[in-house]
Amino acid sequence: MRDGYVAAAKGVILSIAPEAVLVDISHGISGQDVMEGAYVLRQAAPFFPAGTIHLVVIDPDVGTQRHAIAFRHKGQTYVGPDNGLFSLLLSGANPEELVRLDLAQFWRSPDPSPTFHGRDIFAAVAAHLASGVSLSTIGSRTAEMRAMYWALPIADRQGLQGWIFHIDAFGNCISNITSSTFERWWNGRPFKCYVGNTIIEKKCTTYADVPAGEELLLFNSGDYLEVALHRGNASQMLDIHKGTSINIVFSDLADQKTT
Amino acid sequence: MRDGYVAAAKGVILSIAPEAVLVDISHGISGQDVMEGAYVLRQAAPFFPAGTIHLVVIDPDVGTQRHAIAFRHKGQTYVGPDNGLFSLLLSGANPEELVRLDLAQFWRSPDPSPTFHGRDIFAAVAAHLASGVSLSTIGSRTAEMRAMYWALPIADRQGLQGWIFHIDAFGNCISNITSSTFERWWNGRPFKCYVGNTIIEKKCTTYADVPAGEELLLFNSGDYLEVALHRGNASQMLDIHKGTSINIVFSDLADQKTT
Amino acid sequence: MRDGYVAAAKGVILSIAPEAVLVDISHGISGQDVMEGAYVLRQAAPFFPAGTIHLVVIDPDVGTQRHAIAFRHKGQTYVGPDNGLFSLLLSGANPEELVRLDLAQFWRSPDPSPTFHGRDIFAAVAAHLASGVSLSTIGSRTAEMRAMYWALPIADRQGLQGWIFHIDAFGNCISNITSSTFERWWNGRPFKCYVGNTIIEKKCTTYADVPAGEELLLFNSGDYLEVALHRGNASQMLDIHKGTSINIVFSDLADQKTT
Numbered sequence: 189m190r191d192g193y194v195a196a197a198k199g200v201i202l203s204i205a206p207e208a209v210l211v212d213i214s215h216g217i218s219g220q221d222v223m224e225g226a227y228v229l230r231q232a233a234p235f236f237p238a239g240t241i242h243l244v245v246i247d248p249d250v251g252t253q254r255h256a257i258a259f260r261h262k263g264q265t266y267v268g269p270d271n272g273l274f275s276l277l278l279s280g281a282n283p284e285e286l287v288r289l290d291l292a293q294f295w296r297s298p299d300p301s302p303t304f305h306g307r308d309i310f311a312a313v314a315a316h317l318a319s320g321v322s323l324s325t326i327g328s329r330t331a332e333m334r335a336m337y338w339a340l341p342i343a344d345r346q347g348l349q350g351w352i353f354h355i356d357a358f359g360n361c362i363s364n365i366t367s368s369t370f371e372r373w374w375n376g377r378p379f380k381c382y383v384g385n386t387i388i389e390k391k392c393t394t395y396a397d398v399p400a401g402e403e404l405l406l407f408n409s410g411d412y413l414e415v416a417l418h419r420g421n422a423s424q425m426l427d428i429h430k431g432t433s434i435n436i437v438f439s440d441l442a443d444q445k446t447t
Numbered sequence: 448m449r450d451g452y453v454a455a456a457k458g459v460i461l462s463i464a465p466e467a468v469l470v471d472i473s474h475g476i477s478g479q480d481v482m483e484g485a486y487v488l489r490q491a492a493p494f495f496p497a498g499t500i501h502l503v504v505i506d507p508d509v510g511t512q513r514h515a516i517a518f519r520h521k522g523q524t525y526v527g528p529d530n531g532l533f534s535l536l537l538s539g540a541n542p543e544e545l546v547r548l549d550l551a552q553f554w555r556s557p558d559p560s561p562t563f564h565g566r567d568i569f570a571a572v573a574a575h576l577a578s579g580v581s582l583s584t585i586g587s588r589t590a591e592m593r594a595m596y597w598a599l600p601i602a603d604r605q606g607l608q609g610w611i612f613h614i615d616a617f618g619n620c621i622s623n624i625t626s627s628t629f630e631r632w633w634n635g636r637p638f639k640c641y642v643g644n645t646i647i648e649k650k651c652t653t654y655a656d657v658p659a660g661e662e663l664l665l666f667n668s669g670d671y672l673e674v675a676l677h678r679g680n681a682s683q684m685l686d687i688h689k690g691t692s693i694n695i696v697f698s699d700l701a702d703q704k705t706t
Numbered sequence: 707m708r709d710g711y712v713a714a715a716k717g718v719i720l721s722i723a724p725e726a727v728l729v730d731i732s733h734g735i736s737g738q739d740v741m742e743g744a745y746v747l748r749q750a751a752p753f754f755p756a757g758t759i760h761l762v763v764i765d766p767d768v769g770t771q772r773h774a775i776a777f778r779h780k781g782q783t784y785v786g787p788d789n790g791l792f793s794l795l796l797s798g799a800n801p802e803e804l805v806r807l808d809l810a811q812f813w814r815s816p817d818p819s820p821t822f823h824g825r826d827i828f829a830a831v832a833a834h835l836a837s838g839v840s841l842s843t844i845g846s847r848t849a850e851m852r853a854m855y856w857a858l859p860i861a862d863r864q865g866l867q868g869w870i871f872h873i874d875a876f877g878n879c880i881s882n883i884t885s886s887t888f889e890r891w892w893n894g895r896p897f898k899c900y901v902g903n904t905i906i907e908k909k910c911t912t913y914a915d916v917p918a919g920e921e922l923l924l925f926n927s928g929d930y931l932e933v934a935l936h937r938g939n940a941s942q943m944l945d946i947h948k949g950t951s952i953n954i955v956f957s958d959l960a961d962q963k964t965t
Contacts, residue, residue, distance in 0.1 A: 394510025
């Protein structure tokens with residue numbers, strides 16, 4: 189954003205599709221982190237109207253042989269590099285229609301900058317889609333798409349072991365444990381959650397369920413288990429970072445240990 | 448912004464009110480700081496056209512019993528939590544019309560995420576207002592609204608004592624002393640302003656009234672007394688932070704002292 | 707952005723020109739850096755459609771006698787302070803039509819805030835232009851415009867000596883050496899590039915031409931020589947900062963040295 193790269197891509201879009209309504213999802217994905225991009229996309233995209241075209245460019249391998257793709261999923265269209273960025277959004281589903289962006293007439297120029305396909309290929313294609321070109325016209329149909337396999341938490345009756353895969357702007361620490369995984373093994377038993385420099389024993393519904401400055405666990409608006417601090421920064425105070433493991437031990441096991 | 452939370456709320460708005468024109472005021476309010484949010488809102492909102500709907504969500508108590516409200520003030524409509532966020536904008540005035548957002552049919556879902564009313568209640572209500580629903584339809588009329596009492600500067604003939612309540616992105620330090628308070632007690636006398644690690648004796652009109660690198664006092668575009676450094680960062684160089692006190696001593700008192 | 711200053715300017719624009727489509731180029735130019743602003747503008751502006759009005763306010767001398775100007779260049783219109791900000795965009799060309807913004811009826815108020823011409827003069831003028839007022843009506847024609855002379859690299863058959871004038875958000879280090887300057891002296895000879903704590907001997911086409919974590923040289927999407935690190939932050943790892951010099955020695959000279 190700061191360097192005008194995003195603006196250049198928006199200029200390209202408005203040159204092709206002057207009526208397009210532009211909405212920014214995020215330009216703050218840290219250093220080409222495809223996994224973080226996948227998470228943020230999954231958080232935000234489902235809330236947009238049918239017909240939205242999502243331009244998603246986290247593209248560390250720009251200029252290599254990785255493919256450029258576009259596809260339709262649940263009434264929206266997605267454009268970006270085929271590097272696993274869409275794995276979490278699709279979570280195993282197949283796109284309804286998938287094409288490779290191999291037709292240079294829909295690019296900004298037949299000779300795109302090798303370091304900025306975002307501007308010269310992806311933005312131009314998204315704009316042509318916005319102005320009415322169909323997916324089947326804009327590229328060659330394909331069935332292949334790269335998936336990124338996210339480490340799933342280890343889970344059994346005794347407990348869950350996951351990891352923190354995102355720290356949000358408030359310092360909330362988001363783990364890869366979904367509520368369905370938790371519910372499946374929990375059965376309402378007491379538990380201890382070991383994470384960073386603390387142990388948390390209670391699951392809350394909202395931040396204000398604990399006094400200010402106190403840590404808590406909750407399932408966030410994206411349905412992942414989140415470690416937070418009411419009116420504070422959990423990442424800093426609890427020494428939790430991207431990659432930190434989170435261990436939940438259900439209490440009948442804990443009881444055995446003390447026997 | 449970075450995490451896609453803002454984008455999700457925008458997606459909700461455009462799903463309900465596709466014609467809405469979205470303009471960002473700020474997504475950089477530090478860590479749920481209601482007072483900073485109140486200041487930034489007051490800085491920016493009055494410059495928007497009549498009919499603007501302002502969606503203002505600094506909401507550390509999301510999920511508790513704090514009320515969600517909407518109101519009209521000077522031809523614009525405001526939507527947000529009732530936590531004092533609007534105190535500075537209103538500065539003692541009563542809203543022209545005030546309602547509580549207790550009608551779930553105008554929310555995104557009757558079962559909103561307990562941690563994200565911004566998306567599930569406030570954004571949806573703002574969008575319904577944008578698409579023509581009236582205030583009186585969207586919630587229940589009320590007269591109660593929480594006010595946040597800002598510490599006012601202590602002021603008399605001898606001087607003023609205030610504090611810095613905002614550091615802007617340039618490092619300018621904004622105090623709670625308005626030009627009317629200053630003018631009332633000043634009477635054109637020489638003064639000394641003690642703030643951070645410096646003493647300033649002159650009030651300027653613009654940054655370039657002093658040489659580069661030199662500190663100055665001025666009343667900023669929002670009419671608050673500001674400590675700045677021409678082409679520099681006053682907060683860093685003068686060791687002034689949010690909460691730092693600022694003392695202005697008028698000089699006939701200073702004269703007495705030296706007698 | 708964070709402080710609501712940008713939003714206030716946007717509010718002014720939409721009050722005058724409600725149909726205007728607003729696109730942000732950058733609000734992250736560090737501390738009033740006119741040179742960085744000039745670079746980012748040159749990167750982004752050419753990609754916008756004909757008829758675009760660019761509001762460009764990096765204005766450290768706001769409130770002094772520096773002029774406010776507007777001009778047309780290659781089918782687009784630019785509005786901002788006359789402080790050299792447009793030098794890189796124009797790169798020696800004369801604007802097609804140039805005026806001084808000396809007519810207060812097109813300002814937000816005849817008494818603009820001395821510290822915020824961005825809101826009170828430039829935004830208002832840009833909005834009037836967007837709503838159809840012509841350049842010749844909005845100000846007084848002039849021929850004078852300040853140019854900022856950028857240090858050009860020193861170049862001859864033996865090598866090139868330039869400097870880094872921008873670090874982008876990825877940590878890529880952009881030098882003032884353009885591809886045409888490089889090509890003119892290079893002649894395909896082997897070379898050594900001394901920059902920061904490293905020596906680079908190969909020019910690449912894209913980041914992924916080297917293994918992850920390795921440094922590289924390429925001409926970026928704006929045609930400047932860039933020092934980058936594949937999937938890493940070149941500025942941090944190679945100790946390269948704004949102002950760092952970059953020296954390229956062509957190898958027949960290097961050969962002579964070893965003789």
